[in-house]
Amino acid sequence: MAALARRRVDGFxxxxxxxxxxxxxxxxxxxxxxVCVDREPHGIEADTVTTSNVDGARAAVRHLxxxxxxxxxxxxxxxxxxxxxxxxxxxxxxxxxxxLDADPALVVLGLHDDPSATAAARRLLALPGPPTANFxxxxxxxxxxxxxxxxxxxxxxVALVGFDDVETSDLLRPATTTVAQDPDRIGxxxxxxxxxxxxxDTSPPGHLVVPTRLVVxxxxxxxxxxxx
Numbered sequence: 200m201a202a203l204a205r206r207r208v209d210g211f212x213x214x215x216x217x218x219x220x221x222x223x224x225x226x227x228x229x230x231x232x233x234v235c236v237d238r239e240p241h242g243i244e245a246d247t248v249t250t251s252n253v254d255g256a257r258a259a260v261r262h263l264x265x266x267x268x269x270x271x272x273x274x275x276x277x278x279x280x281x282x283x284x285x286x287x288x289x290x291x292x293x294x295x296x297x298x299l300d301a302d303p304a305l306v307v308l309g310l311h312d313d314p315s316a317t318a319a320a321r322r323l324l325a326l327p328g329p330p331t332a333n334f335x336x337x338x339x340x341x342x343x344x345x346x347x348x349x350x351x352x353x354x355x356x357v358a359l360v361g362f363d364d365v366e367t368s369d370l371l372r373p374a375t376t377t378v379a380q381d382p383d384r385i386g387x388x389x390x391x392x393x394x395x396x397x398x399x400d401t402s403p404p405g406h407l408v409v410p411t412r413l414v415v416x417x418x419x420x421x422x423x424x425x426x427x
Contacts, residue, residue, distance in 0.1 A: 209232070209397050210232035210393045210397055211223075211226065211233045211393075212234050212389050212393055213233060214236050214237045215241075215281075219242045220243050220245075221242030222242075223245075232393055232396030234246045234393045235247045235248075236386070236389045237250070237282065237385070238282060244403075244404045246389075246396070246404045246405055246407075247404070247406045247407070248388045248392065248406075248407045248408075249385075249406070250381075250385065250408070250411055251410050252282050252286050252289065253285050253286070253289040255286070255378040255410075256288070256289025256290050256293070257290075257292055258378060259289075259290075259293075260293035260294060260297075261296075261297070262415075263332045263334065263419060263423075264293070264297045264299070266332070266419070266421065266426065267426040268332035268358060268423035269423065269424075270302065270305060270329070270330045270331050270332070271294070271299075271305065271332045271334055272305040272306070272307070272332070272333045273287065273290045273306045273333075273335075274316055274320060274340050274343075274344055275309075275310060275335075275336040276308075276309075276311060277309050278308050278309070282336075286336045287306075287308075304326065310343070311339075312339055313342040313343035313346065316335065316339065316342070316344055320333065320347035321351065324347065324351055324357065331357060331424055332357065332360075332419075332421075332423065333358070333360075334362075335359065335361045336362050337362055337363050338364070340361070341359070341362075341363070341365050341377070354372075355421065356421065357421070358420070358421040358422075358423070359376070359418040359419060359421075360376045360377065360378065360419040361377045364414065369416060371418075372417075374416035374418065375416055377413075377416070378411045378412075378413055378414075379412050379413075379414045380409070392405075
């Protein structure tokens with residue numbers, strides 16, 4: 200960003216990755232417009248456009264509960280990642296709303312790639328009381344979970360909903376039900392906020408939340424015990 204700033208760019212659209220974005224304060228203090236996408240910044244105040252992570256996760260769990268599932272596993276990325284933490288919160292909130300206890304044995308955190316997700320899903324499915332459904336927090340975790348289900352021959356028995364759409368998910372059998380984000384709308388809103396700032400908008404920084412949608416394809420509709 201320093202190199203871009205030296206070229207006197209008019210503004211920045213940033214996806215925060217670090218835990219603290221105070222290093223961006225120098226640009227804010229100079230009056231350079233800045234919009235954050237995907238995650239809320241810490242250490243500075245800035246316009247932000249994010250996905251409805253909590254609501255999207257709640258919709259996924261609600262959908263699985265509606266199919267008769269009560270033992271729903273959650274496979275998650277590193278919880279230090281803001282989006283992962285919010286999706287875990289949505290998972291827990293919806294279980295509570297459904298009157299279901301969250302079993303710590305069914306929650307696996309720190310999955311950063313599909314091999315680790317495959318191994319975790321296999322461990323869960325080997326439990327004495329295995330999950331009848333899985334909710335995965337991002338696309339690499341979803342891919343790993345799909346691989347585990349296929350390796351064990353359980354893809355038509357254990358339900359799955361993934362957060363983030365997975366390329367070619369409609370070609371699988373069953374096709375993968377997902378919570379889809381709207382990156383086009385996120386990008387458009389971020390650009391609109393940035394241009395508004397460049398054009399002189401001095402209103403307080405705001406936070407825009409873009410809804411997700413549940414894309415029903417088959418894997419999330421596999422029935423729970425007693426409904427088969």
